[in-house]
Amino acid sequence: MIWHSFSDFWAMGGYAVYVWGSFGMTAALVWAEIAWAKQARRKLVQNIQAERASVALNATDWR
Amino acid sequence: MFSKSLFYFSSPQRFYPVAGKSWPWFAVMASALAVWGLWLGIFVAPTDFQQGEGYRIIFVHVPVSWMSMIIYLAMAFWALMGLTFNTRLSGMMCSALAPTGAICAFLSLWTGALWGKPMWGTWWVWDARLTSELILFFLYLGYIALTNAIDDPRRADKAGGILALVGALNVPVIYFSVKWWNTLHQGASVSVTNGSSMDRTMLDAMLIMAVAFWLYAIAMTLYRVRNIILARERHTQWVADLPEMKAMSTGAIT
Amino acid sequence: MSAFWAIVRRDITLAMRRKAEVITAVFFFVVVAALFPLGIGPDMATLRLTAPGILWIGALLACMLSMGRLFAADYADGTLEQMALSPNGLSVLVAAKILAHWCLSGLPLVLLAPILGLQFDLPTNALWVLTLSLLVGTPLLSLIGAIGAALTLGVRGGDVLLSLLVLPLYVPALIFGAGAVQAEMSGLGASAHLSVLTAMALVAAVFSPWASAAALRLALES
Helix, strand or coil, X not given: CCXXXXXXXXXXXXXXXXXXXXXXXXXXHHHHHHHHHHHHHHHHHXXXXXXXXXXXXXXXXXX | XXXXXXXXXXXXXXXXXXXXXXXXXXXXXXXXXXXXXXXHHHHHCCCECCCEHXXXXXXXXXXHHHHHHHHHHHHHHHHHHHHHHCCHHHHHHHHHHHHHHHHHHHXXXXXXXXXXXXXXXXXXXXXXXXXXHHHHHHHHHHHHHHHHHCCCXXXXXXXXXXXXXXXXXXXXXXXXXXXXXXXXXXCCCCCCCCHHHXXXXXXXXXXXXXXXXXXXXXXXXXXXXXXXXXXXXXXXXXXXXXXXXXXXXCCCCC | CHHHHHHHHHHHHHHHHCCHHHHHHHHHHHHHHHHHHHHHCCCHHHHHHHHHHHHHHHHHHHHHHHCCHHHXXXXXXXXXXXXXXXXXXXXXXXXXXXXXXXHHXXXXXXXXXXXXXXXXXXXXXXXXXXHHHHHHHHHHHHHHHHHHHHHCCCCCCHXXXXXXXXXXXXXXXXXXHHHHHHHHHCCCCCHHHHHHHHHHHHHHHHHHHHHHHHHHHHHHHC
16 A cells, blocks of 8 residues: 555545546446446337237237 | 357347356456456555656556457457358447447547646647547447448448448558658657556556456447347347346236 | 440539539638638748648548539439449449549649649649649549448438548548648658558559448448
8 A cells, every 4th residue: 555645545646637537537437338238228128028018918909 | 060159159149148148257357357456556556756646547548548449450350240241240249349449439538638638738649649549539439320320220230340341441551640640740759658667566457457448348248239139139039038028017008 | 444434424424514513622622721821810931831731621621521422313313223233343333433523523623722722822842742642632532432422322411421431531641641742841752642642542442442332232232
């Protein structure tokens, strides 16, 4: 552990904006990408289920 | 016999469960390596003599830069497969890779700028690597725009494939020409590190992060290709028979 | 070979009937060359320095904007399908179309360039290199643009999409084209740049009709 205190760690020797700006944006985009893909899957599965439900419903109407 | 196994998994139906079982492993490994790499990079690696603490940006900048190029090569590979063998899954893999690649290219530019400002004084420098990265970012955007604009998925895949291949063939030309352009107008180019003078811990952390991003990209692509498969194969019986589809929401129309 | 020249003749004849297409590219080039000094300032030294880039970019944008029209008309009236079915091979006919398109949109720029270069007070040897670089460069731009035009044929938002696709691929041409003029002006000599530019144009001449034909077949299939 090379940091002597939390404020040293946070300040990153004066480069805080640049270092944390980089790590922060990377983390934000990684998280956003994962969240977006998960949400896309959820909506897709819901969509397909709804389609199948309405198709099944319409099929039974004809009897 | 070999060709049977080669093409066995090129059917989306067969690949879907394979991708489904494997992406969590890649995700776990990526996370573990990322934690280790970040630990080494932020808490163990010493301060750089020349660049102070600002150099730590390389622990994300270098991995995402490498990934942006590797992913484009992977896209070109799948484009070639798709155009040669006319397999649907190849085009899907190519499309699944693109968003991750574009994000890596963007992050490379973002972290590059944040690294450049304290080191060279300006938010942007027209050095060969950054400029080539900008052009690569545009290549990704072009691919995504083209495949999204075409409605027919087969045409979109093949057109995207042609574009990806033409782009991939041009990337060396673009890099060489930008390097030429840069060295004529500027003096020495800036180097990321001076090879052997890099501290061992720094190198380790950087390589671990690079592998972590690689595994992340694989996990993300496998997850995304499953979405693409579902969307395209939604009217087939095998999709209807999937366990996640059969878990019918009881609040449905009855 | 006669089919090749027949298509060239046909395309030029058709375009001359609607002169608007030819004029658009030329007009755009002239306007860009006139607007830049107004934006930069009248200092002749600055203008002389930036002239290669400005003129090359003007020509590049004029080319890029005219690419959308390369296949659109033939696609709309079914001629493209006939070309795809012809025994002459689509690549040959596509090459002919690109040549005709260059004669109409690229060649006028080459002829205009020295005159516009005078506005920027370029020395005579630089004017000569500028014209030469555009003479080799504009066919290269047309060839690359043809691939983009074929890929975006009939697609929503085609023109803007075409520009986005083709822009990264245009960068080497711009670098070596404008660089040739700059090299000439700085005394280094333009032969290296012009050689590379010529090489790229030759490779594109072989590769682009084939790639464009593949993309066109894709557009015709769907």
